[in-house]
Amino acid sequence: MPYLLYKALSLFIMPLGIAFLALIAAIILLMAHRRKSCIAMLLFLVSWLWLWSTPWWSNCMRRSLESRYTWKPASQYQPADAIVSLGGGIRGSAGIAFPQFDLNYAADRELFAAQLYHAGKSKMVIVSGGWDPQTGSDIAGIAQKQFLVMLGVPPEAVRIEGYSRNTVDNANEVMRMMNPVKGKSILLVTSALHMPRACRLFSRTGLKVIPAPTDFEVLKPPFSLNLFLPDAGALETSTRAAHEIAGLWAARIGIQ
Secondary structure (H helix, E strand, O other), rough: HHHHHHHHHHHHHHHHHHHHHHHHHHHHHHHOHHHHHHHHHHHHHHHHEEEEEEOOHHHHHHHHOOOOOOOOHHHHHOOOOOEEEEEOOEEEOOOOHHHOOOOOOOHHHHHHHHHHEEEHOOOOOOOOOEEEEOOOOHHHHHHHHHHHHHHOOOOHEEEOOOOOOOOHHHHHHHHHHHOOOOOOEEEEEEEOOOHHHHHHHHHHOEEEEEEEOOOOOOOOOOOHHHHHHOHHHHHHHHHHHHHHEEEHHHHHHHHO
């Protein structure tokens, strides 16, 4: 499926997308003088947004993905032909306008990739992703390499794959870089939330994939009524989980 079409369609199966469709339906019902149906649709809209905005639901959604893999220290992994760190943890550099790279919540990916390198698990680190649709550059990939060098990884050990726009591209481009792939193995480093989808897509390339999850987000919090109160941050994190689940199903049925 073309990249832009997939991105457009995916918007409408996300929580806010479905809420928007419900609002449109409520307006249509109101214009058709179907007042009871309109009220029912609005009640669904409010309940839907409430559910996806609660920390409790966000934790449930994310835990369902993160619990598929367990964390272990870098020293416990087996060696591989390459360490592959997926992009997303660094916004990148924009020259004079933005002279320093910007780390976000997923920067654990680069940190753990560096730990695996220093533990002697591979002599090569591939940073995959970071294609900027506006400039057509691998600007974030360059920033990833800079960060790894700051963490003590030699520059000559880091290879940049900067053409990917999504996880499908990540897998295909890494496969191209490691051609021939027969018998080759990779330590796949990405966020635990993203690992189920990433592992499925990379496994289709013929590479031997060793999942190395990091950036675990969910801890079991003590019970509190606050877990059931709407929170903007919870809406963002539950939406990210929904995106991963939708992408995982798309990979399973071959859309991705």
